[in-house]
Amino acid sequence: MNSQDAILPIAIPLAGAGVAMLLRGWPKAQRLWTFGILMASLAMCANLLNHVFSSGKPLVFQLGGWAAPFGISIVVDALSAIMIVMVQFVMLMGCIYALDAKDIAKRYSVFMPLFLTLTVGLTGVMLTGDTFNLFVFMELIVISAAALTAMSDDRSGTEAAFKYFYISQLATIFLLLANGLIYMSYGTLNMADLAIRIKTDALAGGPMPPMFTLAMVCFFATFMIKCAAFPFHFWQPDFHAAAPTAVSAMLSSVVVKSGVYGFIRMTTLLFEPFAPQLQQVLMLIGAIGVIYGGFSAFGTHHAKRMFAYSTLAQIGFMLMGIGWGGTLGIAAAIVFMVNHALIKSAMLMLSGYLASKAQIKSASFENIKGLGKYLPQSGVLFFIGSMALAGLPPLNGFVSKMMVFRAGIEAEQWAWLAAIGLASLLTLIYTMRAFQWVWFVPPAAGVKAKKDGDSLFAPTMLILACVVLGIWGESLVSIAMQASEWVQQPAAYIAAVNPAK
């Protein structure tokens, strides 16, 4: 495999988006083209994953042939490879859901091209080895996601999109500031090069450059907003409830992962000497997120809002995993990220499916209460999904929660463990409450399911993936452990990107 292949997961959807824009007069051709492009790019990602694990070293492509500290590097290491396969698989499922959805969004000719640029942004964030390039891809995610949300059926879609765009624009502006500060301190923006310089400086024991701490804080705050961690979560539930179903499923499952990925890179590569301090903060915001998210989800009256708050809690588990650190902690975070992406996108698609079957298109519990009587298949899927979300065996949620708890036991953090253990019970309560409201309460007079609605194919596939990863979780856990061992040794990453040093 050539090193150029590393850029294909970015280049294929980007070129595809351009062609899809040209196909705007032929909606059917455009949808098929988008589907084909996502398939091709997923195949490429799987190929890269296979290559990286079999060759045992990261695949690096230097854009334009400029060697590492000067040019932009695209780095596929084990962590990035797992992440891009996750992103592109979930995006493909979202595209399949959108193909058969009855949303207004589908009538806009830019819907599919924006879906592809969202994929480009997410993949780019996971693959890039340059902090300024990270900023560019973050901005691409933000603008595509906001435009996709604005196409909602909901009247307040534009308002939600504005709210999201405003907050995220602020976050990316501060990422730009962080880039400026880091360039001022070390004169480089290449992650591998930065890691070497920061480590040498920290080992020398002298004072760090004056702007260094501010840069670290800016990076940290940006990633917190991106993954909607506790104090910066306020925009997320509004935004997710108003977006079209195919989009909200993507936002709550893969877009928030860009922030979690950023935290893994921060604590294991960029700011490795300062990891203990960062991990303390991550543990704190993670634990608050788990508890606060659980209680907030309990207090909602809208299915999509409930799952948006539940994302806050689940992100908290991932941050706890990163906060505990070590091989097991990071591996737990990786497994949790993959499993959560599958479960959460399936659950949001099921909520959207219910909304599309209801008389008024809304997923509020008032509106969908008792509707389940007419829709038994989706009830089975919802039940399996909520079991997975709550972390009951034999589903994939159990594997991921088990790994987080094992990481906690290994780190001997008993107080934190007790807190999040109790809070994770809340998941079971609120998902079961929703299940009961929709499938067990007899429908009110006049409540009937509409004949036409969205298709159940994509959520079925995702739930199937959840079951498969629950029963044969071994494969995912073992590659996550390997990936975690890789990121524990940043020297290999640095040597692959920057062989001169």
Add this chain to the structure above:
Amino acid sequence: MDIIISFAIAVLFATGIYQLLRRNVVRSALGLVIISNAINLFLLAIGAYDGTVQSYAKAIGVRSDALPLALILTAIVISMGGFAFTFAMLYIVMRRYKTADIDAITELKN
């Protein structure tokens, strides 16, 4: 020159943050524009911008570094698209609520 630039950055940042916290949504979006310009000016200031010798050449003299200029150009282009989008959305939102007061735009909350 250094003093003037750092003073300008400080004033722009302060104005931006003040506008950002206003209740009027248009003013608060303008605050975002001002902050982004303050950061662009900061990026200009971190590069050696008044030198005559390229930073990669092995020559003696006042160095100049072109990289922050490239960063600024990229940031300007991206933020221009972003702000056009922001104000377009703001136009739609304000036409619906017929007000620019952030406290009146509350339909999403429940």
